Amino acid sequence: MRTKQEYLIRYKDGSLYCELADIWIDPSKPVKKALITHAHFDHFTFGCEEYISTKETAILLKERVGDNIKIKTFEYGEEFKINGINISFHPSGHILGSSQIRFIFAEEKWLISGDFKLQKDETCKKYEIVKTDYLISECTFGLPIFKWDESNKIANDISKWITNSPEKTSLLFCYSLGKAQRLLNEISETNFKGNIYSHESIHKMNNSYRELGIEIKDTIKIENKKKIDELKGSLILLPPSLSKGSYLKNFKNIQTAFASGWMSIRALRKRSGYDKGFAISDHADWDGILEVVKKSEAKNVFFHHGDSDALSKYLVEKESINVLLFGK
């Protein structure tokens, strides 16, 4: 057995790091070279000398933070070499441009899952099963209580929620990149045919998606001084950061909801302060994580981004899979 220092990829200063290539994956502090799995802000930090990502991630990042960052891009599946290590991006199904990253060195394969999901999502490429020896997987929802419903069922629930209260303005809070576009895509298939407004941050991302060839339903950019009557019976998509504070005073007679995997638990739903919760997530549920672990054929698995104790114990006891711990 190798010591932690000898693994090709390990944890250093709170992020994944490959010493042999001197390259970091989604680092939380500025470094020389950073591989970026996707364009969510908790996977990205300013000030790195060079970024490497998929083409889509690069465009979304630039849309969010401006053009003056240096990004090298590769297609999904295209291999590139750093210090003798073969590296490639593969679709992870999380959001547009999101990827798993595979490292091959001395015939040993390592796979970083990135954030991923297996569920249907027409706004991004489907998760690709990649075989590996070592798997580093996220486990945000690594408990068997998390089992997602089909996204069209959730969209129908949202549609009913809006149409059942025609007198109200329905505010749906969701992450502006990925979740919002997926929801728009699903909601356009439901019976709800009223107006949909979106906050500027979401509007911007919708446009970027369209530029990248993804069809997204048209929404109206929400102006602060909209007449209350116009908004009655319509849906407004807002980023969660606006759910607290004075922004909501712009509206009257509202009902609020949050679209997140955590909303499947009643205590969290109640504590969140929203009227309603819709359990829809861009992360894998318990069955999804197990499926990926099995299909990857990994002999050794690491978990991060989540409470992995139960998941690890389960895999060791039930599936006889070797689960390793990073020394953090």
Next chain:
Amino acid sequence: MSLKKFSELFLDLDSSNSTNNKIEVLKNYFLSNDPIDNSWAIYLLTGKSNKRFISGRYLKNLFSQLYEYPVWLIDTCYLKVGDSAEVITLLLKNKSTSRKKELSNISLNELLSKTIPDLSKLNEEEKNLQIKKIWERLPEDYHLIFNKILTGTFRVGVSIGLITKSISKLINIDEEIISHRLMGNFKPSIDSYEFLINKNINLEELNSKPFPFLLANTIEDKIFKNSINDFQFEWKYDGIRLQLIKRSGNVSLWTRGQELVNETFPELVEKMSHIKDDFVLDGELLVWNFKEQIAFDFSLLQKRINRKSPTRSIQIKYPIIFIAYDLLEINGRDIREIKLENRRIELEKYFSKWQNKTENNISDIFKICDLIFPNDWPDALTYKEKSRENNTEGLIIKKKTSIYSSGRKKGIWWKYKVDPMQLDAVLIYAKGGSGRRAGLYTDYSFALWKDEELIKFASAYSGLTNIEIKELDKWIRKNTIEKFGPVRSLKPEMVFEISFEKIQISKRHKSGIAVRFPRITKWRKDKKINDADSLENAYELMKKIL
């Protein structure tokens, strides 16, 4: 008229934070369902005496056995969810293989009066199989309701008050009347529902029921602007609030939780039945120190509370007294609308009559509360400070001109509690909370210094704001020394001000002391752990009080 409708009602109520909305939802539900299901709905929502058919632990073990799931994994999930019924509901998702859902149209009445009670006729093995069968035949959307009914854990944030309001709106009758009709045991039946929504008010029908209790509010500063003469002052006893009713010769004792406790205090029932008049009295039941004429500690009363049909020796060892502070009805005449000062005159008049004319001496079990007469507000404060000397919790201040309405109405009664005792203690353990606080560390243990060592002296759950809870939760996760199941031992670093009501010697605790109602009153971020109090400080506090 089915479980389906009730499931939808549950979801509607659960996803609404507005009271008016909830009332509207309830009203519509009552309008569109039949009386028997309505009656069951009220029974479940008010959670008055929801029976537990199986425990949460049993449910978890059953699921583990049926679906070959490790118990530890279910327990881990429970820490996140905080409710056994919900954990099992979430785990049951997609488990059922049968497509046919024969039970999708089952009525609430059938489920509650037949399907579930029938379970208890089965032996354990049959019962387990039957529960599995029900799970498979019930649409997934109803699993939560079913599991919650099984485990008797129905809490939806619907209070009796909301039910009262919605029925009052439904039939346009005063809330007070509905509230009175809802008092006492609510037995689900067509009759009980029709009685509730009857538009004709017939007070005799309410004979067996206590009046809705009037509750005191915490003191507000603005009261001090009023003349002291506008108020009646009483000691605030730390016992059980009771309505003592004698109607048509029958005595009944009702707690504020609307429980009939005649069997727990038979000697009181017996003595009071000798009084010739009929009446309704509001007062406090205590275990009484007759020598010193003060109440014994609440812990002695606890020895009586859970014991039905106590033996003679228990009755002698823990002698009870009922201290009446209000007269609400006399010989069939409801006098709640009379001013308090006049009700007091009536109370005193009848009490002296009963004392003189009742064959059996009643004064060893029944008296009326003494009034206090402070000269001014500072004087009232002095009385309050002295309340520990006679084992009371402070003062109750009542407006002399007030009528006896129901609930926690403002501006009628106030409680003026003695300042709590306080110590600064160090946080040493945390445990995951349940229910609303699931997934957060919200149960804390605190320690005091003994030489160089920190000794646990109290556990507290309440007192922090939600924001503080979240902040502390984050800190706890980062500063854990060891995990023992759900409990984490923590780096001693955080100091909190802990307030409590009583402090006494206890051999059961390592610290040698026990405190009552400990709660967090301040997060002392300004203090280092060396500034925290020692056990010695606690002993001094105890001496001061004794």
